[in-house]
Amino acid sequence: QVTLRESGPALVKPTQTLTLTCTFSGFSLSTSGMCVSWIRQPPGKALEWLALIDWDDDKYYSTSLKTRLTISKDTSKNQVVLTMTNMDPVDTATYYCARSRIAVAEYFDYWGQGTLVTVSS
Amino acid sequence: QSALTQPASVSGSPGQSITISCTGTSSDVGSYNLVSWYQQHPGKAPKLMIYEVSKRPSGVSNRFSGSKSGNTASLTISGLQAEDEADYYCCSYAGSSTLWVFGGGTKLTVL
Numbered sequence: 001q002v003t004l005r006e007s008g009p010a011l012v013k014p015t016q017t018l019t020l021t022c023t024f025s026g027f028s029l030s031t032s033g034m035c036v037s038w039i040r041q042p043p044g045k046a047l048e049w050l051a052l053i054d055w056d057d058d059k060y061y062s063t064s065l066k067t068r069l070t071i072s073k074d075t076s077k078n079q080v081v082l083t084m085t086n087m088d089p090v091d092t093a094t095y096y097c098a099r100s101r102i103a104v105a106e107y108f109d110y111w112g113q114g115t116l117v118t119v120s121s
Numbered sequence: 122q123s124a125l126t127q128p129a130s131v132s133g134s135p136g137q138s139i140t141i142s143c144t145g146t147s148s149d150v151g152s153y154n155l156v157s158w159y160q161q162h163p164g165k166a167p168k169l170m171i172y173e174v175s176k177r178p179s180g181v182s183n184r185f186s187g188s189k190s191g192n193t194a195s196l197t198i199s200g201l202q203a204e205d206e207a208d209y210y211c212c213s214y215a216g217s218s219t220l221w222v223f224g225g226g227t228k229l230t231v232l
Contacts, residue, residue, distance in 0.1 A: 049221040107157035
């Protein structure tokens with residue numbers, strides 16, 4: 001059974017750095033083709049893909065946010081971490097992590113329940 | 122502004138069919154058969170409904186179908202049911218630099 005769960009602070013101040021952790025089970029990020037992405041959704045707005053890390057430790061970022069994002073993984077802990085620097089109120093959103101698989105399942109087949117992050121002083 | 126364009130809202134009566142369009146460019150929808158659709162009920166995580174343009178995951182009703190023509194993908198829901206009322210998002214692979222782009226979402230109302 002595949003599950004993902006996001007964790008991190010519910011409130012951050014402007015200019016601070018956000019660190020979110022995705023803890024997953026039911027699959028291994030050391031398996032060929034496996035990927036985990038971060039996707040966010042501001043309240044009442046659309047989904048936005050942010051970053052992806054694959055089994056080979058290749059990393060991909062949203063063009064518009066790549067200077068602020070860092071994605072990393074700890075395979076032994078089944079965790080993927082996203083950091084976003086210089087947080088702003090417009091970054092207030094629910095942040096999701098989701099699984100995909102290169103060349104096997106190029107879509108997000110499992111999602112976490114999401115974690116709401118509010119940026120406010 | 123989202124990369125893929127969807128109508129903000131569509132509506133239909135129970136039993137009817139509706140279609141939601143998702144328009145991209147030759148760099149995303151038009152170039153790859155990697156369009157997926159997600160259903161999202163309020164306060165819930167998105168759920169995969171269609172992948173690779175027209176394939177249904179196990180457990181998804183065959184009332185949901187997908188297609189693509191040129192730079193536009195479409196999701197059709199037939200035999201509308203009250204439980205179909207939700208937001209729907211399309212997503213497309215967009216190449217090795219951008220990877221994934223989403224649509225702006227469509228709110229489906231079952232009248």
